[in-house]
Amino acid sequence: MLHRTRAALVPIVAVALLAAGCADRPGVTPAGDASVTPTAACPIVEGQEMPADCVPYDGEAAMAQNDAYRQRFEPSDDGRAEVEPQRAAAQEALASLVGAPLSVDAVNVALEDAGFEPDVPWVEPAGDPAAPSSIGVIISVGGLCLVGMLDAEHAEVETDGMIADGGCVPAQ
Template sequence: MPVRLRAALVLLVALVLVGGCASRAARSGAADPSASVTPTAACPIYEGQEMPDDCVPYDGEAMMAQNDAYRQRFEPTDESRTEVEPQRAAAQAALATLVGGPLSVDAVRDALEAAGFDRDAPWVEAAGDPAAASSIGVIISVGGLCLVGTLDGEHAEVETDGMIADGGCVPAQ
């Protein structure tokens, strides 16, 4: 490469580099004190606290609520509740037969199976020892709704509830 061409190329590169630094200084506000600051961070909003100029504000409480939105249950309509009422009543009656006796996951599954539910379909969880629990929770998906039941030594209750926003009756763990 000829010496003149090489010198021209070096001069061109130097001009580009110097021009880039000058434009970066102008963008940062050093040359113009009235230039706006470019936000560099997201900052949570706190009542009564002033937000720094270089922050983009966000509502942390609202973001946490959105983060858990997949767990929220839909409210079932009266019509859909009426459609699954026979299954709710059957589950209620099945759990009621276990009140006062020893509680176990197997006993709950047996009672629900005798009431016409698939033995493996309900989600059943015992509080404490699964073989001799103090209380048991039951969730059964029926007709696009959830039957949510509780059973302990003194009472059994099954209510109709909506599916969670994520789909299904039980949130993913």
């Protein structure tokens, strides 16, 4: 008999617990209640009314935050002075290649001859890799970045800060 009583009580207790659990669940409104619980995030659009079930957000600000990891820090004057010998060496190495046929291998050799470790500089050709129109160079030195560009007529290397994500080159 006790077994039958328990079996009969289980569904009754379960229904009572479910009903009690739904009474103040977020997103569930009792019949006749006109309040609306937001169910979506919607971008703010000037001149358009926001739907009642939306939580507004600034889409432009969100997009700017998406790219924040790519922003470079401004190096200090002391930091620039500290890496100036390496910047000048990289500048001289790239300048020695102006007027010669552009090649990634030649840039790597020139930078290695200037004292940079092999495979440390990031060297990227622009245009056709077999005959690039220019070559970009980024070297991490002393917590800063040396950013250079070489083309058939000119070479330039500047000191810049690391990106917010860390390092000199954004992840691809």
